[in-house]
Amino acid sequence: MAEAYRAGVVTVAGRPNVGKSTLVNRIVGLKVSIVSPRAQTTRRRVAGVRSDPDAQIVLLDTPGLGAARRALERRMVDTARRCLSEADAVAALVAAAPALSAEDEALLAELRAVKPPGIVIINKIDLVPSRKLLPLAAQCSALAPEAEIVPVSALTGENLDELVKAMKALLPERPALMPQDEYTDQTQRAIVEELIREKILLQMRDEIPFSAAVKVEQWTEDVPKRLVKIHAVVLVERDSQKAMVIGAGGQRLKAIGTAARLETEQLLGTRVYLELLVKTERNWTRDPRKVAELGT
Numbered sequence: 001m002a003e004a005y006r007a008g009v010v011t012v013a014g015r016p017n018v019g020k021s022t023l024v025n026r027i028v029g030l031k032v033s034i035v036s037p038r039a040q041t042t043r044r045r046v047a048g049v050r051s052d053p054d055a056q057i058v059l060l061d062t063p064g065l066g067a068a069r070r071a072l073e074r075r076m077v078d079t080a081r082r083c084l085s086e087a088d089a090v091a092a093l094v095a096a097a098p099a100l101s102a103e104d105e106a107l108l109a110e111l112r113a114v115k116p117p118g119i120v121i122i123n124k125i126d127l128v129p130s131r132k133l134l135p136l137a138a139q140c141s142a143l144a145p146e147a148e149i150v151p152v153s154a155l156t157g158e159n160l161d162e163l164v165k166a167m168k169a170l171l172p173e174r175p176a177l178m179p180q181d182e183y184t185d186q187t188q189r190a191i192v193e194e195l196i197r198e199k200i201l202l203q204m205r206d207e208i209p210f211s212a213a214v215k216v217e218q219w220t221e222d223v224p225k226r227l228v229k230i231h232a233v234v235l236v237e238r239d240s241q242k243a244m245v246i247g248a249g250g251q252r253l254k255a256i257g258t259a260a261r262l263e264t265e266q267l268l269g270t271r272v273y274l275e276l277l278v279k280t281e282r283n284w285t286r287d288p289r290k291v292a293e294l295g296t
């Protein structure tokens, strides 16, 4: 007899920068969540959907769990914790290393108290020889006794089939939660805001990335011309940052805009006219009200 169909929500939780968004994109097979080498890239709850003939996994990508001082960080951690409560199963993600970092250890301890993971994913195994991972795997088992430990590389795709199988096994038997052809719950506007922010993260250094927020203010479709016109505002915390984002002769902003436009054109399948404006919203990352409006 055929196996029953399974569907459910798997929340991917972990410290900043361990590869949660890269992994979610890989499993979905499309880019639903932005990725950068910087910690604290993801700020919102992002759902990515993988629909197979035997099961549907709704993956929740989350902001990294960690110390939170500013209002923006507090909101990010709250968002990640809320995603835990939505989950049918939690997949905790830690980085491959000869031993568990103090931060990853604290994460597993926190999850154990709040919502024990069904899987502990050891990511970035392309960076560490497998024979060196045994002590780490043993530490993970000790901190998450019920979890299956699955080593993967979200970057190369190594062992992802095994991981997907393990996720499906944790889901309840029930019909699909989302239409089969939907791969995310985000609006196109939200995706474009995130794409623009990703290009800022990739092109800027120092304090800018965490201080930047992006809001699409206008979106008009010119159907006969197959053109979408998008006006977006990049908000930073200080005037000095505004100058840095714009760059000498506007070169930096131009490069950010071009990169974001090209990817938006691919996403929408039309030509795109993208206009970016940079504004200062003083200390917005420390103001809970502004954070609620801009951060997530």
Ligand SMILES: Nc1nc2c(ncn2[C@@H]2O[C@H](COP(=O)(O)OP(=O)(O)OP(=O)(O)O)[C@@H](O)[C@H]2O)c(=O)[nH]1
Pocket: 014, 015, 016, 017, 018, 019, 020, 021, 022, 023, 034, 035, 036, 037, 038, 039, 040, 041, 042, 043, 062, 063, 064, 123, 124, 125, 126, 127, 152, 153, 154, 155, 156
């Ligand atoms: N070598 C290697 N790098 C990886 C792997 N997975 C992710 N990365 C890199 O790790 C960095 C962080 O990846 P993200 O997917 O943005 O990490 P995240 O956990 O979502 O980070 P936050 O959103 O900031 O919490 C990026 O530079 C990725 O390319 C992997 O399996 N191997």
Ligand SMILES: [Mg+2]
Pocket: 020, 021, 022, 033, 034, 035, 041, 042, 061, 062, 063
């Ligand atoms: Mg992320």
